[in-house]
Amino acid sequence: MDSFAVKIEGLTKVYKDFWKRKSVPALTNLNLEIKQGEIFGLLGPNGSGKTTTVKLLLGFLHPTSGRSWLLGKPSGHIQTKNKIGFLPEESYLYTFLNAEEILDFYGKLFNLSRKERKERIDKLIYLVGLNPYRKRLLSKYSKGMLRRIGIAQAIINDPDLIILDEPTSGLDPIGRREIKELISEFNKQGKTVLLCSHLLADVQSICSRIAILNKGVLQVSGNVKELLCRNEVMEFLVKNLSDGDLELVKKFIAEKNGEVLSMHPHRSTLEELFVNIIQQHN
Numbered sequence: 001m002d003s004f005a006v007k008i009e010g011l012t013k014v015y016k017d018f019w020k021r022k023s024v025p026a027l028t029n030l031n032l033e034i035k036q037g038e039i040f041g042l043l044g045p046n047g048s049g050k051t052t053t054v055k056l057l058l059g060f061l062h063p064t065s066g067r068s069w070l071l072g073k074p075s076g077h078i079q080t081k082n083k084i085g086f087l088p089e090e091s092y093l094y095t096f097l098n099a100e101e102i103l104d105f106y107g108k109l110f111n112l113s114r115k116e117r118k119e120r121i122d123k124l125i126y127l128v129g130l131n132p133y134r135k136r137l138l139s140k141y142s143k144g145m146l147r148r149i150g151i152a153q154a155i156i157n158d159p160d161l162i163i164l165d166e167p168t169s170g171l172d173p174i175g176r177r178e179i180k181e182l183i184s185e186f187n188k189q190g191k192t193v194l195l196c197s198h199l200l201a202d203v204q205s206i207c208s209r210i211a212i213l214n215k216g217v218l219q220v221s222g223n224v225k226e227l228l229c230r231n232e233v234m235e236f237l238v239k240n241l242s243d244g245d246l247e248l249v250k251k252f253i254a255e256k257n258g259e260v261l262s263m264h265p266h267r268s269t270l271e272e273l274f275v276n277i278i279q280q281h282n
């Protein structure tokens with residue numbers, strides 16, 4: 001079990017209604033394993049059960065049935081609390097504090113010594129790119145800056161497993177890219193990341209494996225590249241061929257009974273274009 005950062009067996013949650021009758025099935029018989037050191041994406045449309053899964057994993061909710069383990073211990077186990085970092089969908093940060101003060105506050109909650117807090121706060125503020133704004137009140141922060149300080153707060157205890165609920169929501173493409181780079185950086189440091197999101201492009205670019213939930217039911221899980229790969233369709237990216245040469249290639253494919261499904265100049269993504277333009281003018 002220890003090689004898994006997260007293990008979920010038959011996890012089911014039925015919320016009770018106002019009259020305490022079981023009514024809303026938010027999660028049904030979920031089975032999932034997340035390996036140590038991977039970035040795993042939990043995807044699904046609104047209301048598909050992502051946050052419920054996270055709350056069950058963290059022990060904030062009790063399952064109707066089923067079990068889950070984090071870092072080899074049952075969810076909610078006291079010994080794992082210090083090894084887990086969590087960024088909720090909405091971070092409730094004290095906006096009358098500045099970046100240093102808020103991180104110091106959370107460091108104290110984890111019983112870090114004054115020296116440890118100072119060292120970690122310095123490191124984290126640099127890591128999330130907020131050094132120039134470390135003394136600025138959070139009430140004056142942009143959405144992106146708040147998300148970044150939320151992430152710093154989530155990892156103040158140097159966790160082995162980081163659970164991020166919609167870390168890039170509400171951010172512009174530059175902010176999203178920065179957060180994605182940060183998540184990849186955590187991963188390089190050997191940390192496991194569970195990322196919940198409905199921003200598919202973000203998940204595709206950083207997650208090694210994913211699971212898709214719909215109406216509380218697991219639809220598919222697996223390696224992102226394998227899930228997206230269509231072995232029967234090949235893509236060539238070529239340059240330096242004349243129009244005549246391209247015609248020859250097309251002819252050759254037709255002779256071999258192949259079918260050219262598309263052929264057009266390579267397009268970059270709108271995100272690449274946006275980020276390039278903005279960065280050129282910064």
Ligand SMILES: Nc1ncnc2c1ncn2[C@@H]1O[C@H](COP(=O)(O)OP(=O)(O)OP(=O)(O)O)[C@@H](O)[C@H]1O
Pocket residue numbers: 015016024025026044045046047048049050051052053089198
């Ligand atoms: N406390 C609650 N009481 C009753 N029903 C709830 C409660 N919390 C969530 N639900 C319901 O459970 C289902 C799953 O909700 P959940 O918040 O887990 O989905 P989600 O995938 O995280 O959605 P989103 O992307 O909007 O955050 C939804 O139908 C939701 O309305």
